[in-house]
Amino acid sequence: MRCEACGVSVKDENLRRHYTSVHPKLIPPKSSPQQRRQKRPLTRNMKRALGVVSAGVAALVVLAVLLQGVPVSNNGFPFPCTDMSNLVYHWHPTLTITDSSGNVVILANIGISGACMEPLHTHDTSGTVHVEASVNRLYTVGDFFSVWKKPFGGPTQMLVNGTAVSPLPSQMLWDRETISLTYSGAFP
Numbered sequence: 312m313r314c315e316a317c318g319v320s321v322k323d324e325n326l327r328r329h330y331t332s333v334h335p336k337l338i339p340p341k342s343s344p345q346q347r348r349q350k351r352p353l354t355r356n357m358k359r360a361l362g363v364v365s366a367g368v369a370a371l372v373v374l375a376v377l378l379q380g381v382p383v384s385n386n387g388f389p390f391p392c393t394d395m396s397n398l399v400y401h402w403h404p405t406l407t408i409t410d411s412s413g414n415v416v417i418l419a420n421i422g423i424s425g426a427c428m429e430p431l432h433t434h435d436t437s438g439t440v441h442v443e444a445s446v447n448r449l450y451t452v453g454d455f456f457s458v459w460k461k462p463f464g465g466p467t468q469m470l471v472n473g474t475a476v477s478p479l480p481s482q483m484l485w486d487r488e489t490i491s492l493t494y495s496g497a498f499p
């Protein structure tokens with residue numbers, strides 16, 4: 312643009328400095344054409360676009376707030392992923408299962424998927440169930456079956472620490488307890 316006072320060609324951003332050094336007594340024009348363009352009122356379309364954008368931002372903020380405190384996605388497991396840094400207790404009952412063809416292998420890594428560890432899980436095939444609870448509650452053998460995604464079904468015998476009890480999925484899991492289940496047919 313040109314300086315209105317002396318006609319010299321001056322870059323927009325230098326106009327103020329040009330006035331201070333060359334025309335110190337004059338007041339520089341309030342805004343350069345570029346600034347005037349920026350001040351042009353928003354068109355209806357721009358306002359609508361801004362509205363959409365800010366609604367989107369607001370929705371994201373609401374979503375972020377809602378997601379806070381929700382545990383890591385639990386991969387279709389029945390319980391929220393356990394918070395390993397905040398365990399209430401860590402117990403090791405042992406489960407053995409026998410069916411018509413002999414010992415059923417309880418696989419390693421039941422209840423573990425990516426970063427998610429269920430409060431009931433296995434690390435090996437020994438039958439040791441790791442009960443690592445970050446909430447103040449107990450779990451049952453049926454809970455372990457639902458983490459395992461196996462039906463508890465109808466075992467014909469259930470021994471808890473060697474003593475026969477009614478074979479029910481509501482049997483609580485305690486530290487160092489042994490539970491052995493016998494199925495007459497084939498374990499699913």
Ligand SMILES: [Zn+2]
Binds near residue numbers: 441443
């Ligand atoms: Zn453990």
Ligand SMILES: [Zn+2]
Binds near residue numbers: 443
């Ligand atoms: Zn563990």
